[in-house]
Amino acid sequence: MSDIEIAQKAKMLPIIDLAKHRLGIAPEHLDPHGHYKAKLSLDYIDGLEDRPNGKLILVTAISPTPAGEGKTTTTVGLGDALNRLGKKTMICLREPALGPCFGVKGGAAGGGYAQVVPMEDINLHFTGDFHAIGVAHNLLSAMIDNHIHHGNRLNLDPRQIAWKRVIDMNDRALRDIVIGLGGTANGFAREDGFDIIAASEVMAILCLSSSLKELKERLGNILVGYTRFDNKPVFARDLNAQGAMAALLKDALRPNLVQTLENNPVFVHGGPFANIAHGCNSVVATKAALKLADYVVTEAGFGADLGAEKFIDIKCRKAGLRPDGVVLVATVRALKSHGGVPVKELQQENLQALEAGFVNLARHLDNVQQRFGLPCVVAINHFTSDTDAEIALLKRKVEEKGSKVIVCRHWAEGGKGAEDLAREVVGMADAGQSDFSFLYEERAPLWDKIKTIATQLYGAADITADIKARQQLERLSEEYSHFPVCIAKTQYSFSNDPNLKGAPSGHVLSIREVRPSHGAEFVVAVCGSMMTMPGLPKVPAAEAIDVDDNGRITGLF
The missing domain is CATH 3.30.1510.10 (Domain 2, N(10)-formyltetrahydrofolate synthetase)
Known part of the structure; x- marks a missing residue:
């Protein structure tokens, strides 16, 4: 079955009942939007201040490929698995944007049997945020x-x-x-x-x-x-x-409560892109979840070079958050794609290409463990085409990097398929081995912050900027040097070139434009040919989406 067909067969609990029995939230603190989604009162969230925080787990991924990685699916599967193990867990996700839903990327509610529902609502208008x-x-x-x-x-x-x-x-x-x-x-x-x-x-x-x-x-x-x-x-x-x-945003600031296919609570709130914005769900939702649960699983958009870096250097810095561990998601297919295999040939075993593409995972893993000081486990989102030899190779390579590989089958089995990952995450978070640090000092010059990200995370030799961008940086440096930087670049590569797969080194990151986000309190560096208004592909996803005479939506993933 397709994702939407699985979601449409879900047996959802009324959101009022789920909030009361799973989180202890009384109905008067919720503003229902129909039967299965609701907004949580900010006054209620303020009243949680004296409660202790749970453990915060960040889910990130390797650089995206057309083969797919399944970061959101893994986030949902891990949250379900932790709940299956008796750990009170909440999931925090971003809201999908309509543009990608009708374009090429797809939705942001997970997939297979690791989804958040009501899927159609979440991927379309949701609560109007x-x-x-x-x-x-x-x-x-x-x-x-x-x-x-x-x-x-x-x-x-x-x-x-x-x-x-x-x-x-x-x-x-x-x-x-x-x-x-x-x-x-x-x-x-x-x-x-x-x-x-x-x-x-x-x-x-x-x-x-x-x-x-x-x-x-x-x-x-x-x-x-x-x-x-x-x-x-x-x-x-x-x-x-x-x-x-x-006044227009007062209700939008309230987190949206929904549920997984296994009836576990989820906040879906906020939707910034990680390639052109900071790529994390809302601080309000994350902080509330940390008060309501013992473990909180959240994701940051695209690869660890984008979403995870911004989660740490922007969101954590501004909100005073400290992650307790990281899950780095990869697929065998995607790593072979980074190793040069065309999409049509990814079903075939190819150890040479897998080893060549492993450099992408290795750099992300090194960045998480060495640059940010966070313990990390690698989650392999399983496909039926994965072979024992390919999995064995990955396990050996990851163990050489001081981490561990867990093969996960949550897409096909739901939370049950991610229980091994959940056990590893609990051990990792409870061990208290985080040596968390930011990548750069808050008072470093803007140019130095951008260069640090480029050279230490992206493997670049240097950064460059045209005259216009240099003038913008000079103009902004005196007033905004204490702001973090938000790199807007392609998500498909560590470089400016989306076709440069694997882990390129020695390249130069070119800065085209610099924008001060004075209200958000960061400075955006637009790199290469990155656009802040995407275009539709030649055959947009919209062509496959339809609704029948009874209002049943089809073709939405």
Whole structure:
């Protein structure tokens, strides 16, 4: 059966009952959205402050390939397995963006028998959080142009507006546009463009804010542009926009509670991309889960060079979190792909290609263990084409790196198929062997932070930037040097080149643009040809999605 067919056969518990019996949350603290999803009260979360924290487990992965890795599926399977072992466990995931759902990537609710449900709701409109973020973002966009139209009291330079518009769809035609056409009644004509909502700074702010008060303060700190002649920064608070934006986001800040196929509790909240944003679910959800459970399993987007690095250097730094261990997900198929095998030939045993592709896993493993000081176990998401010889080779290679390989069958068997992984994770987390550290010092110059990430994590020899990017870095360095950096680059390689598989070394990371996210409190370095508005593929996933006369959705993975 397909993922959606498995999900549609799920026997879900009413979310009110699940919250009460599994988490001890009374109905009055929940705002149900139908029978199977609900938002949790922020007041209730505030009341959890005196409870001890559970153990925090981060699930990350090797660099993505068309062969698939199954990071979200492993996160869900591990959470189910821990609960099967009697460990009170919660899972924290991000919300999927509509653009990739109708494009090429797919959803973000897991797969097979390790899924979060209701799957269709989660992968489509869910509880409306993305809509609220998009409206709040575009309200600020409208207020900027309205201010210029009505006299421009702040003397904003239309050539230096730093705030685009957003939409929750992959639409390359909107990357660069001209607005204000049609005469004086429609404002001043200027260049503009759209990003996808997952790349919005408002999304990052929502995910990094711990309260409504902090949310509003961060929204007010959004840099919208600069003044004419003297180049002074103008912020959203100068337009009095933060109050209305926070009003639109007050419910979106509340975590969404859903469940796995095995009726275990999950927070699905926030959805920043890890290749162009910080790629983690919300601080509110993670902190609440740590108070409600003994173990919390969360994921960070794409490979460990992107999601895990940002989870640690941005989210953990800002929220005061400390992971107790890491699960690094890989597949035999994906490693053979990194070793140069075409997708059509991945079913065949190929030890030579597997060993060649192992360098990608090895670098991620070294980064997690040596750069961040975290204990790590490698989870092999099992495919039926995997051979005993291939698994044996992987086990030997990983053990030489001081870690352990656990073969997992959660896609086919649910939590039962990940119990060995769960036992290993419990032992790893409870041993207290974490020597956690950040990759760079908070006060290091922005250039040095980017170079540290590139040389120590990516294997680069150096970084470079064109004149425009260098000027941006120089301009931002004095005020923003204490901010962490958020690298926006291809997820498919350690380099700028998505076709450069394995573990390339000696390359130069090129910085095209630098953007201050003053409200989110990080600086984005856009590298290579990375786009903050994706495009649809030649044959988008939307062509296979349909709904029958009874409202039953088909083709959604």
